[in-house]
Amino acid sequence: MEKKLRKIKKRPRKFRRIFRIFSRFFIFFSLIFLIVFAIRHSILFKIREINVLGNSRVKREEILRAGSLKVGEKFYNISKGERIKVIEKISYVNDCDLSFKLGGKVIVKISERKPYYQIQKNDFYLIDENFRILEALKSKSSNLLDIYGVDIDNLKIGDYIFKGEGDREKVNLLKELKDEKYNLRGNLKSVELLDSISTFVTIDGIKIHFGSYENIEYKLTTLKLILDDIKNTGKNAESILMEKGENPIVVEGGNGQRDIRYREESESSTEN
Structure with a gap:
């Protein structure tokens, strides 16, 4: 009986101790909150x-x-x-x-952000390098890369033109085109991005039928060699077919159209 009474006496003491500790913490944090609140709004x-x-x-x-x-x-x-x-x-x-x-x-x-691309949809929409729509202008900007084939009908200023996983290949291609090692940054006039193929036009008016979104880095490395050769030899190139047969083909304009096939393994060209 005495043991039970002792236990009963101990319990209130234990609860009172816990209550005192809790009360002190509550008062302490309440004071801190009030001080911070007063300072922030002072x-x-x-x-x-x-x-x-x-x-x-x-x-x-x-x-x-x-x-x-x-x-x-x-x-x-x-x-x-x-x-x-x-x-x-x-x-x-x-x-x-x-x-x-x-x-x-x-x-x-x-x-x-700085404009890098533009897409025409009634107005001309300026797009930055991360594919965010910056603004819409009534007139075309001459120093921006034109993008065709991208639907922006349901987008507004501040949105990104690429969102889904289905656009990953197009995004990868555009990012690679900016890489300095290909010497295409600033040398392209427009890019058309269709679901399965893409086409570029250089500032010199050469149309590049790039083809599929496969082997992008390899094809761009080959394209650089071709463009360097055209520049160095003064060829009157009209278009480049990157996936026409085993090797890319350069189509020359002027009198008597000729095809020039580039052999990838030797990085040199032979005329047919």
Whole structure:
């Protein structure tokens, strides 16, 4: 009987001890929360000055509006991460860095995307190297690579023109075309991307029937050799057939059309 009474007495003491510990932790974290809340919403974090760096195409007002940044308001009314997330939704913004300094100075640093491609759909849609739609213009830009065969009917500014796994081969081809080792970057006028084949046109007007999306690196290496040979020998090339027979064929224009077959194994050409 005495043992039972002792156990009963011990239990309340144990519960009281746990309750005291829990209460202390609760009070401690509540104080921390109140202190942090008071500091974040105090006058110390009021925005007094905003500097925007790195913007050229994107207007300062658009960045401030997207990030809900305004002189006189509290910086931490909206989380820093949420402000950055919304600013990066602006089509021309590649990434954003946002900082707040004591004294009320906000610094917004952004890097902008640059147009590389264009697709015509009534207007001319400018696309960056990561295939994001940047804007639509009424007039054509002469220094951008034209893309044909890509459907953008259901897309809007800020969307990406390639999304599904079915576009992987087209994406790989476009990425390879930019590689400096092929010397095609800046030397192509247009690219047509169909479901199973692709075609290029150089700035010199040579039409390249590239064919399928298989063996892309090998075919581009061979194409570079062919284009170098055309340039060095002054051939009046009209088109290049990359998958016509065992070896690529160069079709010359002018009087008396001729085919020039390139033997891949020797990296040299012989006329037929």
